[in-house]
Amino acid sequence: MTDRFSFDEFDEARSARPETTDFDRIVAKGLSRRGFLTGLVALGSAASVMGALKGSAAHAATSRFAFKPIPVATDGTVHVPEGYEWKPVARWGDALFSDAPAYDAAKGVPSQGADRVFGENTDGMELFNIGGHQVIAVNHEYVNPEINLPKEQEEKVKSEADVRLLQNLQGVTVMEVAETPEGWAIVQDSPFNRRITNLTPMRLAGPAAGHEWLRTPADPTGTEVLGTLNNCGAGRTPWGTYLTCEENFNGYFGATDLEAKLPEAFARYGIEAESVYGYEQFDPRFDLVKNVNEPNRFGYVVEINPADPQSKPVKRTALGRFKHENAACTLARDGRVVVYLGDDERGEFLYKFVSAGSYAPGAPTDALLDEGQLYVAKFAEDGTGQWLALTPEATGMSAAEICIHTRQAGSKLGATTMDRPEWVAVNPRAVEAYCALTNNKNRAVKPNAGGDETPVGGPNPRAENHYGQIVRWYPAEEDHAADSFRWDLFVMAGNPDVHKDAYAGSSNIHSGNMFNSPDGMMFDTTGMLWIQTDGEDSNEGDFLGQGNNQMLVGDPASGQIERFLTGPKGAEVTGMAFASDRRTVFVGIQHPGGDFPDMAGGLPRSTLIAIRRTDGATLA
Ligand code: FEO
Ligand code: CA
Ligand code: CA
Ligand code: CA
Secondary structure, eight states, X not given: OOTTOOHHHHHHHHTOOSOOOHHHHHHHHHHHHHHHHHHHHHHHHHHHHHHHHHHHHHHOSSOOOOSOOOOOOOSSSOBOOTTEEEEEEEETTOBSSTTSOOOBXXXXXXXXXXXXXXOSSEEEEEEEEETTEEEEEEEEOOOOHHHHSOGGGTTXXXXXXXXXXXXXXXXXXXXXXXXXXXXXXXXXXXTTOEEEOTTOEEEEESTTTTOGXXXXXXXXXXXXXXXXXXXXXXXXXXXXXXXXXXXXXXXXOBOSSTTOOOOGGGGGGTOOSSOSXXXXXXOGGGBTTTOTTGGXXXXXXXXXXXXXXTOOOEEEGGGOOSOEEEEEEEEOTTSEEEEEEEEOSXXXXXXXXXEEEEOOTTSOOTTTTTSEEEEEEEEOTTSEEEEEEOOHHHHSSOHHHHHHSHHHHXXXXXXXXXXXXXXXXXXXXXXXEEEEEOOBTTTTTSOOTTOOOOOSBTTBOSTTBOSOEEEEEEEGGGOTTOSEEEEEEEEEOOOTTTOSSGGGOOTTOOTTTOOSOEEEEEEOTTSOEEEEEOSOOOOSGGGTTOOSOEEEEEOXXXXXEEEEEEOXXXXXXXXXXXXXXXXXXXXXXXXXOTTTTTOSSSXXXXXXXXXXXXXXXXXX
């Protein structure tokens, strides 16, 4: 694993589908001819969905962009527009408590006390105003063995202590931050500070809790689990709790006997005898030979109460089990809780959960994410779509089975195979939601791991799509609980300097704002969409002129998109949260290359940064 690799890409490389077969080659050949035609068709249909945007952009009376867009960058640091400044707030290894071990510029974090420091590889985050305290919850998606373990170990764990080090540097940090004369900083020893790791006790709740597939020798009840894995995107509930989403959990499990026969259902989730980290060599809980049900206890959305450091996190199985990206919460017209959920894997699905009960401020909330209905999206070519209810009647599976083998349930209903659903964002100013479909080199090339075909069409209009697009839907009757919607594409990323067909992108993409692989997304209170990228930053070939990963802002009304930030080479820009006064936005820089952010020749450090206007005005 290198520091230039996002975990998504790493997981794909590790779990590459079987070598191309003769059949694949024939299909691919047919498609390369057909790809040209479908490209034209896609361009036609995309042109029509983008038509409205083009018109309104041309007539926009005033720009809603408060900043001067910046050019691409290929260097090793962060750039923001004129009149803005950025500073590091928390870096991998920074102390949350005064008794934490010191970070070593050459070796990183020592294993003793690794759960007392800010973890590695920041991802999704949310900020909570708790009695005037700014408390931020930040995910630590994965660790990079290359910089966490001694060089001579060649990225391999050699002891239980190595495993504990890696386990303690992942999960979630909850910490108080405060503005000082030198900028935002961690409030060391704040009573809100807490590390949640791969080892923290948590409760399993909802339809799958207690099911036999969740029972293990250590937990015969199937209701208590240690830790959360691969915490990717995030969300927040209307009642002020944090949602952290378990994505590529599969890579943590392995079998000490590589010939061990694994359950058939594991294949759909990429759970294999060979693990990424080698935990199973020293921690039997991760050994599929000894604990075959342990992986069934991961792949969920986990609810954390940031206001109470003693509270036990809860895995909400009703929201399904898959490679969860984020959890975008909103309310239906009648107050039921709606959570949009993407499954980030090539050809997997987009989901929605609707609670049975309604949210009322001050009323109990514990059942809201346990009781309700999970749906999967089916998009039609004509710009309409449906949410298909994953019920026992429709799937032939029990309620618990649907929550454990959610992907298989979606396949049974013929859900639309998507170009890797990453973050969903709900517009606070209009009844509409957006999902970043980051890219999918397998579109029209091969089926998903469940054998579902991935034809070109609908919101996935390009074969071998390496640029990505953002789909937007408008719920029927302006109600997020409705079971149908209309959809269009907000943007198709592309490169108009290199391509003249659909791969040039939609009409709101030009040489000055191009990017690839949209991933993180969040709305600000004014209804502007902030878009972060996790893509190819070679700045060559198809990606020439796109530079490093970046953050852009889009105007849903006009379709205009402008570049706000560029990240350091090798990094992904992911996760963001506004301070309560909206004069600061916190942004995550994950897996940077070089010596970011210290620029002193040390190890590259994943970092939470704060961005402000130099005149102190609000951002959004
Ligand atoms: Fe962790 Fe799909 O991003
Ligand atoms: Ca990542
Ligand atoms: Ca992501
Ligand atoms: Ca990604």
